[in-house]
Amino acid sequence: MSCCSSSETDCLPVSCPAARRQRLTVCLSHVLLRAKNVVASARPPVRFFSAEAPVVDLYLGQLEQVERLRGAAEVSVIFFYAPWCAHSIAARHEVQEVARRLVKQVQFVAVNCWWSQGKCRKQKSFYQYPVIHLFYKRFGPIEYKGPFLASYVERFILRVITPLTYLPSRATLQDFLSYHEPGVVGYFQFNSSPQPPGYITYLSSALQALKRDFRGAVRFGVVTSRQVAESISVRDDQTVYLHRHFNSSLIFPSWERNFTSEGICSWVFEHRETVLQWLAPTGAKSRLLEQELTKGPALLLFLPHNPLGPGPDPLLTQVSRYSACCRTLGQLGVSLPPQQGLGLDNEGLGIPRPSPSSSQDDSSPSSQDSSPSSQDQDAGGIKGLRCRTNKTLRFYILDSALHWPLAVRLGALGNGTGDGAQSFATIVNLKDEVHYVLDHRGTLFIRNFSTSHSPLQRRLVGRRGGGGGGEAPEETPHLRDVVLFYYSQWCGYKTCCVLQDVVLFYYSQWCGYCSVLNHVIIQLARMFRGNSTVTIARVNVARNDLPWEFMVDHFPSVLLFPRHRKHLSVKFPEDTPITLPTLLRFILKHSDSAHQPMKADGSDPHPHVLLKAEFRALQGEVQTLHRARQRLSNQLAQLWRDNRRLSFDAVALETHNALLHSQNGELQRERLSLVEQHKEKSRQLGEAVRRLQELADASENLLTENTLLRVLLGALRARETERGEEENEEEETGEEEDETGEEETGEERSYMAS
Secondary structure (H helix, E strand, C coil), rough: CCCHHHHHHHHCCCCCCCHHHHHHHHHHHHHHHHHHCCCCCCCCCCCCCCCCCCCCCEECCCCHHHHHHHHCCCCEEEEEEEECCCHHHHHHHHHHHHHHCCCCCEEEEEEEECCCCCCCHHHHCCCCCEEEEEECCEEEEEECCCCCHHHHHHHHHHHHHHCEEECCCHHHEEEEEEECCCCEEEEEECCCCCCCCCCHHHHHHHHHHHHHHHCCCCEEEEEECCHHHHHHCCCCEEEEEEEECCCCCCCCCCCCCCCHHHHHHHHHHCCCCCEECCCCCCCCCCHHHHHCCEEEEEEEECCCCCCCCCCCCCCHHCCCEECCCCCCCCCCCCCCCCCCCCCCCHHHHCCCCCCCCCCCCCCCCCCCCCCCCCCHHHHHHCCCCCCCCCCCCCEEEEEEHHEEEEEECCCCCCCCCCCCCCCCCEEEEECCCCCECCCCCCCHHHHHHCCCCCCCCCCCCCCCCCCCCCCCCCCCCCEEEECCCCHHHHHHHHHHHHEEEEEEEEECCCCCCHHHHHHHHHHHHHCEEEEEEEEEEECCCCCCCHHHCCCCCCCCCEECCCCCCCCCCCEEECCCCCHHHHHHHHHHHHHHCCCCCCCHHHHCHHHHHHHHHHHHHHHHHHHHHHHHHHHHHHHHHHHHHHHHHHHHHHHHHHHHHHHHHHHHHHHHHHHHHHHHHHHHHHHHHHHHHHHHHHHHHHHHHHHHHHHHHHHHHHHHHHHHHHHHHHHHHHHHHHHHHHHHHHHHHHHHHHHHHH
16 A cells, blocks of 8 residues: 555554654654743843943843934934943943043933843844944934944044034135045035025035044035135035045036935045045954955055044145156145154155255165156146156055054064054055065155165065964974075075075975975985085975075975075976985085085095095995884884784674673573563562452451351341241131131031021
8 A cells, every 4th residue: 555645644554654754743743842941041131331321221122212312312322232242341441431521412322232022132133243323313323333442432423423614714724625634615605594405415415424434534514604615616505515635626516416415425435535545454354455455555554543633643644645647745734753763754755845945855875766857846846756657556544553463464563562652654565475664764665666676675574493473493403494584684694605505495384295304304404414514404485485586386395505606596306206315416416515515724625535424424324224124123013913912802802792792681681581570579469468458358347247147147046936936826726717617617508508
């Protein structure tokens, strides 16, 4: 009989797989329904902020109260957190500091968005915690995406409180437009009440810009005076003006685009000039640096930054973008003092001082074209970098207090914990895989990079020894762990190794083939122990950068640098196995000093003397190897015999163990049988005892009934005796009556007959 469908399971036999599956499913469902929930319920949340903090802590996730609190304040800050989140715990102190300073201007509300029974957890789904939302009246939310530091958060809130800068005079307008940051000016005549048409839209566009950039790189100002507006050639009311330094400024085309907050904001970000761009890597996995560095060479400036400063940073005002479009540097701002001895001033960065009397700049001795031509200088009276090469350099600013570990990895001096007052500059060229570092000796850093034949020296990252991080280098006798050109120091290599033949072994700690060859390199170093003119060295190329002429295409590799002619280096053949004999033949073939060691008195011995000495050393090494091989063979044979004996013993033990297991199984079965028999006998004995008790109770009942029966029998016998006597008397009486009746009957018959 074939199995039927799931709807016909009632007719299925027990052997049908579908029926068995359905019965199993029903059993499991029944068990799961009856199972009790063993997970303990979560503890109710508690306050996240202290009671003294000026923050309304909705630790139960009461999202409905947020709307009520937000409606009562002009500017509100909503802090969504998770109590267990380390970032939320770290940001709590920063938010409390900001709340204490701005408690009179801003309403601070904290919401626990992790409590499972709260409305915030049910309605919000955040990717990470904490999250800060700002609301300006009915506009929002404006999400804060910057670092959770008190200064940065306070600066962002202040920008939301005053998104527009009032420009009452031409001086303030000129100062507003002189910043390196993009500036947007809106002209509105406040003749109507309460605001002129379009003003609220312009205000909303400034808040929209803060949504895109938490730093507020694009600044928005408002002009209400016609005379001030005419200084920038603006005469029509409700006009939005975008100021640009290197190209012509623009006016919002209201006849082409809709005059909306989104339209104005998109237009500004589309046509703005990005002179300096801030970078804020998160510290976790991010492609922010990769996206920017792949665009071309970049100058990374690590500078101390105070978000709450009274005005623009003078150093940021002094630096601008340099490209092939004849843009100049140093048009705005003043001379700057050096920063921490790193040369971060006008002369160090290659930015000329904006002095009208200076017609030429002092050039570096190493730079052949470090000063612009007189024609470029006289054109328009603008001095600075001009179009001399087709190179573009992008400028990026990073806060040294936040990203100093990255600066240390790029070559800054320090232990990775910046104190916020350190400065560092480097040029990174990802395409050429090089980067240059501005040190305290550097002058005209940017100009030297822009020349056709740059005199800048590539920075080479190096670490002595084969270990990484804090790992100590391996102690190997007669083998030097060297880093040639460590930090571009060519002189040490030339003076130390010019009279030596250097055999350099390239390896990496992750290369398995390199590890296999370590003993060969060590033996080679021991053989040349007495030869002072031959150096056996190795370099970990995974930890050290080398110039391109000293790099190899695969690992492991061996290069020989002969003395007096280091430029004629020889590479070990790739098709030859790297063994001790092949390395010796390679060195003797290409080296000039392997067979000419220097004596103590400075004279050279005959070549055959060294050959004999080398031959004897080789013979000694070979004999030593033969003896070691014989010892190893004997040890291996003994180990093989021991292993074979242990194998036999293991087999015997396994057999005995199997026998014991079988006997143990039989004993277990016998024990179980005896236990079952004992249980059965105990049950039978209990049944017999029960029956005996029942018989005893029945016998007692029978004895009682027997006594009663005897009494009844005696009474019955007495009654039967009395009845017998009465019957006898009745019989006698009846006989007499019968006799009398017969007599009467006879008389009657006689009478009747007569």
